[in-house]
Amino acid sequence: MGEFDLIARYFKRPVRRAALGVGDDCALLLPRPGTQIAISTDMLVAGRHFFADTDPCRLGHKSLAVNLSDLAACGAKPLAFTLALSLPGVDEPWLAAFAHGLLALADVHGCELIGGDTTAGPLNICITVLGEVPVVNGRSQALLRSGAKPGDDLYVSGTLGDARLALDALLGNLHVPDAVLAAARLRLEQPTPRVALGLALRGVASAALDVSDGLIGDLGHLLESSGVGATVDADAVTSLIAANRSSTLGRPAEGPLDLLLTQDQWRTLALSGGDDYELLFTAPVPLREAVAQASRSSQTAVTRIGQIDAMPGLRLVDQRGQPLANRYTSFDHFA
Numbered sequence: 664m665g666e667f668d669l670i671a672r673y674f675k676r677p678v679r680r681a682a683l684g685v686g687d688d689c690a691l692l693l694p695r696p697g698t699q700i701a702i703s704t705d706m707l708v709a710g711r712h713f714f715a716d717t718d719p720c721r722l723g724h725k726s727l728a729v730n731l732s733d734l735a736a737c738g739a740k741p742l743a744f745t746l747a748l749s750l751p752g753v754d755e756p757w758l759a760a761f762a763h764g765l766l767a768l769a770d771v772h773g774c775e776l777i778g779g780d781t782t783a784g785p786l787n788i789c790i791t792v793l794g795e796v797p798v799v800n801g802r803s804q805a806l807l808r809s810g811a812k813p814g815d816d817l818y819v820s821g822t823l824g825d826a827r828l829a830l831d832a833l834l835g836n837l838h839v840p841d842a843v844l845a846a847a848r849l850r851l852e853q854p855t856p857r858v859a860l861g862l863a864l865r866g867v868a869s870a871a872l873d874v875s876d877g878l879i880g881d882l883g884h885l886l887e888s889s890g891v892g893a894t895v896d897a898d899a900v901t902s903l904i905a906a907n908r909s910s911t912l913g914r915p916a917e918g919p920l921d922l923l924l925t926q927d928q929w930r931t932l933a934l935s936g937g938d939d940y941e942l943l944f945t946a947p948v949p950l951r952e953a954v955a956q957a958s959r960s961s962q963t964a965v966t967r968i969g970q971i972d973a974m975p976g977l978r979l980v981d982q983r984g985q986p987l988a989n990r991y992t993s994f995d996h997f998a
Contacts, residue, residue: 885943
């Protein structure tokens with residue numbers, strides 16, 4: 664099968680909103696009046712971002728999900744995306760499953776594939792996604808990292824730490840029951856982009872970003888951009904690890920996971936773990952009900968985990984408010 668046959672069979676689809684899609688040298692988009700285009704690019708490299716035996720359907724899903732998560736953090740509505748795909752060979756069953764996972768998620772969010780490139784080489788997936796954000800009275804409604812103010816509440820969506828739990832277990836660094844690993848691995852390989860929540864937080868959140876490299880590191884980016892500090896309840900964050908909730912996973916008879924892992928290991932999973940793709944955001948205290956309404960309307964749980972401080976730096980406390988040593992770090996490709 665040649666390159667263009669591959670594209671036509673697995674990735675070419677009629678466009679609905681784009682003026683021109685796959686097949687020409689460029690795609691054409693016509694932005695709606697009164698909107699800005701939001702753009703984000705992410706790359707997934709075999710052996711670096713995913714295991715060789717990752718289910719290709721899940722991999723297709725994740726490849727787009729990590730980009731949609733960036734749009735969510737910006738409060739942008741998904742529009743379209745391009746796909747650059749490097750393949751070591753033409754494996755048709757693999758391609759069919761990958762395309763299914765990719766395009767099924769695209770259909771859920773009305774985000775159409777409008778172009779890209781394919782080449783022979785090591786397995787590498789690069790997606791650029793485009794979304795739109797309204798401009799009202801000359802002001803963009805995009806959520807940025809730079810708007811947090813002292814006194815704001817600090818929130819995170821969904822759960823944290825399960826993807827890191829799966830990674831450590833797959834690498835042999837942790838040993839957990841099979842049922843726990845299966846559920847945690849789903850979080851690692853098939854994350855849920857919080858697009859609906861991001862849209863609902865426009866006009867409510869003062870700052871936002873997605874948690875991709877770990878809470879500690881990603882929060883640091885928000886604090887730096889906003890010129891503020893924060894106090895975080897480390898135990899509130901740790902409680903968000905779904906793998907230690909028997910009601911969530913139907914914990915097997917081996918016993919509670921809190922007997923298998925130390926408190927510091929739990930905190931490391933929640934504070935340092937990456938690949939969660941949850942939204943971390945701030946909002947003024949008077950808007951707590953508006954945040955709750957955004958949570959309800961998007962059907963996405965949110966948890967208040969701390970507050971923004973005028974004093975720079977990040978401070979961790981336990982559930983009693985006692986200071987904790989901050990020895991936690993997040994993922995860095997070049998560290």
